[in-house]
Amino acid sequence: MSVHLLVDFGSTYTKLTAVDLEEERIVGTSKAMTTVKTNVLDGFNNAMDKLKNTHPDMKEITAISACSSAAGGLKMAAIGLVEELTVEAAKRACLGAGALVNTVFSHHLSRKEIKQLKNADIDIILLAGGTDGGNKECILHNAKKLADAKLSVPIIVAGNKDAQDEIEEIFEASNIEYYIVENVMPKLKQLNVKEAKEVIRQIFITKIIEAKGIKKAEEQTGEIIMPTPEAVLIAAELLAKGHEDVEGFGELMVIDIGGATTDVHTIGAGFPKRSEVIFKGLQEPFAKRTVEGDLGMRYSANALVSLVSPYEFKQYSSYQHDIGEAAKKRHENVDYLPESDEEKEFDRALAKICCDYSMSRHVGQVEVVYTPLGNMYYQTGKDLTDIRYVIGTGGVLINNENAKDILREVNQKSNKKLELRPTDPIFLIDQLYILSAMGLLGQKYPKLAIKLMKRHLE
Amino acid sequence: MKTIVIGVIGADVHAVGNKIIEHVLTEQGYNVVNVGVLSTQEDFIHAAIETDADAIMVSSLYGHGEIDCKYMRENCVEAGIGKVKLYVGGNIVVGKQDFKEVEQRFKKMGFDRVYPPGTNIEDAIAHLREDLGE
Ligand code: B12
Numbered sequence: 001m002s003v004h005l006l007v008d009f010g011s012t013y014t015k016l017t018a019v020d021l022e023e024e025r026i027v028g029t030s031k032a033m034t035t036v037k038t039n040v041l042d043g044f045n046n047a048m049d050k051l052k053n054t055h056p057d058m059k060e061i062t063a064i065s066a067c068s069s070a071a072g073g074l075k076m077a078a079i080g081l082v083e084e085l086t087v088e089a090a091k092r093a094c095l096g097a098g099a100l101v102n103t104v105f106s107h108h109l110s111r112k113e114i115k116q117l118k119n120a121d122i123d124i125i126l127l128a129g130g131t132d133g134g135n136k137e138c139i140l141h142n143a144k145k146l147a148d149a150k151l152s153v154p155i156i157v158a159g160n161k162d163a164q165d166e167i168e169e170i171f172e173a174s175n176i177e178y179y180i181v182e183n184v185m186p187k188l189k190q191l192n193v194k195e196a197k198e199v200i201r202q203i204f205i206t207k208i209i210e211a212k213g214i215k216k217a218e219e220q221t222g223e224i225i226m227p228t229p230e231a232v233l234i235a236a237e238l239l240a241k242g243h244e245d246v247e248g249f250g251e252l253m254v255i256d257i258g259g260a261t262t263d264v265h266t267i268g269a270g271f272p273k274r275s276e277v278i279f280k281g282l283q284e285p286f287a288k289r290t291v292e293g294d295l296g297m298r299y300s301a302n303a304l305v306s307l308v309s310p311y312e313f314k315q316y317s318s319y320q321h322d323i324g325e326a327a328k329k330r331h332e333n334v335d336y337l338p339e340s341d342e343e344k345e346f347d348r349a350l351a352k353i354c355c356d357y358s359m360s361r362h363v364g365q366v367e368v369v370y371t372p373l374g375n376m377y378y379q380t381g382k383d384l385t386d387i388r389y390v391i392g393t394g395g396v397l398i399n400n401e402n403a404k405d406i407l408r409e410v411n412q413k414s415n416k417k418l419e420l421r422p423t424d425p426i427f428l429i430d431q432l433y434i435l436s437a438m439g440l441l442g443q444k445y446p447k448l449a450i451k452l453m454k455r456h457l458e
Numbered sequence: 459m460k461t462i463v464i465g466v467i468g469a470d471v472h473a474v475g476n477k478i479i480e481h482v483l484t485e486q487g488y489n490v491v492n493v494g495v496l497s498t499q500e501d502f503i504h505a506a507i508e509t510d511a512d513a514i515m516v517s518s519l520y521g522h523g524e525i526d527c528k529y530m531r532e533n534c535v536e537a538g539i540g541k542v543k544l545y546v547g548g549n550i551v552v553g554k555q556d557f558k559e560v561e562q563r564f565k566k567m568g569f570d571r572v573y574p575p576g577t578n579i580e581d582a583i584a585h586l587r588e589d590l591g592e
Binding site: 081082084085086107129130131133134135136137185187188278280369371372373376378 | 504
């Protein structure tokens with residue numbers, strides 16, 4: 001019993017983290033290009049060689065755990081009834097399981113939407129709608145449409161319990177691969193995503209990994225147990241809550257800026273902090289993740305700059321050249337590395353926008369309602385004003401000398417007064433890039449994972 | 459089991475009657491979905507859609523019921539639940555007005571049943587049974 005190896009098959013890099021269980025320390029980390037197109041094991045072996053070369057005295061590796069976001073990660077479609085209710089609940093189940101939700105529909109599916117689903121690049125569909133005992137007409141309609149469409153992706157049914165038997169018959173008759181789980185919103189505004197998340201993970205492990213050509217890795221690593229973003233969420237939750245006598249950090253946020261997406265995770269209840277503020281809408285998950293598919297440094301650079309006007313862009317940066325050109329260069333060349341100060345400045349601006357915009361979409365909002373009796377305040381989403389720690393991770397932040405400066409964009413802003421953003425958090429950087437590894441390690445050794453995070457987040 | 463959405467509409471915080479209504483309806487065998495005080499029309503309507511409610515019972519105690527309930531029927535129609543039964547009660551208007559007139563106004567707004575102050579919830583239950591064909 002000595003070294004536990006944590007492996008993250010990322011979209012760009014395969015990253016290894018070796019942990020010495022007895023000495024309770026990180027022995028070393030290494031990375032190599034992910035090689036899904038040829039043989040995913042090549043990348044793994046390259047990283048392994050590097051690790052062994054830099055740490056020749058490393059003890060024997062006795063266990064390996066792995067997660068993956070390679071080959072596009074896990075992509076899902078979420079379908080529900082009312083946008084603010086079961087659609088939102090379905091989305092949260094997908095996001096919490098580490099998926100990117102790129103197709104979302106409410107109410108009755110139309111022919112056009114079915115076509116969109118057919119053409120979309122998705123791995124799993126989550127079908128919700130209706131509280132238990134509530135509306136079942138809509139989810140039945142949608143199940144029939146999905147069955148008629150003969151989609152080849154698995155469908156998780158997480159809607160009104162009363163419709164389950166009929167949906168089972170519909171899907172059986174059409175040979176659809178389906179899984180029936182508990183309703184994601186069994187009662188009005190009550191969120192229940194645990195079982196749906198588990199089944200998403202199961203399908204990911206058994207099917208998606210294989211379809212994406214990552215299964216081969218398991219010859220060396222044993223079972224890949226979860227999508228990478230879920231591992232990060234688990235790490236964040238561990239670090240916040242602590243475990244037994246190892247104390248946690250309390251409420252915190254993790255922000256991960258990548259080439260294609262920006263992920264934000266928050267751990268905390270986020271209830272209204274003032275008595276005159278009333279909470280509205282669906283219950284918020286204690287560990288919440290949101291993903292922005294249009295906020296990223298490379299692949300999504302075009303989409304990102306189209307969100308901001310040139311005037312707005314100037315608020316983030318002193319960059320003087322053509323913004324569109326600079327974005328296009330990054331979109332078309334996702335491995336691009338800036339060399340000049342100018343280009344570094346442009347990247348910094350992109351990162352700041354990712355931070356700022358993803359924050360606007362993640363945090364709760366207060367809405368003032370003017371009533372006959374004066375002003376009232378409604379809160380939707382989480383109040384994160386008191387969050388204590390904001391942790392930056394992902395290659396962009398880790399390798400940037402101004403990382404904390406970029407992270408400051410999460411803070412409360414005078415022009416976004418109604419957003420419940422952090423006010424005065426402590427900023428930390430995941431300098432060794434170990435968060436996903438710690439989520440994996442935490443499955444078996446939660447205390448050690450927390451200790452290592454506390455030691456290495458700076 | 460019939461499903462009834464209840465709640466107090468607008469900026470109205472009178473919570474006691476709402477709790478009593480929930481209690482009585484539940485005891486009488488209804489599936490009660492309570493959106494609580496300070497609820498918007500949208501809150502009632504979204505709840506009714508997801509739970510496939512048979513009726514919505516709106517309470518308004520603080521006198522501004524008429525403004526708060528405006529276009530509620532139209533909004534139900536728009537949301538695809540035009541046939542849901544709409545009841546309203548409490549102290550739905552300010553001061554002492556001729557209730558016949560008040561009732562007419564609310565009926566014109568699309569409410570099926572309109573109750574004067576001090577109505578016992580039991581009276582409304584008799585109407586529910588009738589309207590929902592129980
Ligand atoms: C307690 C109270 C308050 C408390 C409420 C505390 C709380 N969170 O619940 C406080 C102090 C906060 C309050 C504030 C105000 N109040 Co006040 N309040 C009352 C009071 C004294 C009792 C209400 C109560 O709880 N009754 C007991 C419950 C069981 O009865 P109920 O609410 O009427 O509900 C029953 C029936 O009405 C019926 N019912 C209700 N809804 C429906 C719906 C249907 C479909 C049916 C069939 C039946 C039904 O069934 C219920 C159960 O039996 C009443 C006077 C009174 N005696 O009614 C005034 C009263 C309701 N308040 C009044 C007013 C004006 C106000 C304020 C505007 C005062 C102000 N200027 O600040 C504010 C408004 C605040 C706000 N944003 O809502 C007026 C309303 C006048 C009007 N409509 O014309 C009343 C009638 C007093 C009066 N005579 O002037 N109030």
